Amino acid sequence: MEISVSSHAENSASGVRWAVDGTDADRQKVDGTDADLLTPKETAPIVKLSVSTLKDKRWKGTGPSFIKLTPGRGGRIRYRRRDVEQWLTERQVAA
Structure with a gap:
């Protein structure tokens, strides 16, 4: 059973928003600059x-x-x- 969850998390210290893909848990900046x-x-x-x-x-x-x-x-x-x-x-x- 594969669950795919896409959500956003924010690092309160830096204010950076991350996209979190539940299938691999890789983090990528939402703005795409460090994707x-x-x-x-x-x-x-x-x-x-x-x-x-x-x-x-x-x-x-x-x-x-x-x-x-x-x-x-x-x-x-x-x-x-x-x-x-x-x-x-x-x-x-x-x-």
Whole structure:
């Protein structure tokens, strides 16, 4: 049984409204400016790393900035595409 719930939530601290899709619980800004949130599985091929290496880099603090949507050790992780692209650009070495 699949339940699809679409609602809006507001972060009182920042005043940002989020669209929450109950099928995946991904958060996307309602205005669409940060709608491109990537899962670790989607991010890994972009940075040419395995999902486990990306996880290791998160733990060490050496990977791209990420968002933790749910608390705890098994929390849902998302990456903003622009943060991933910035992380790659910062690692570019001039020849």
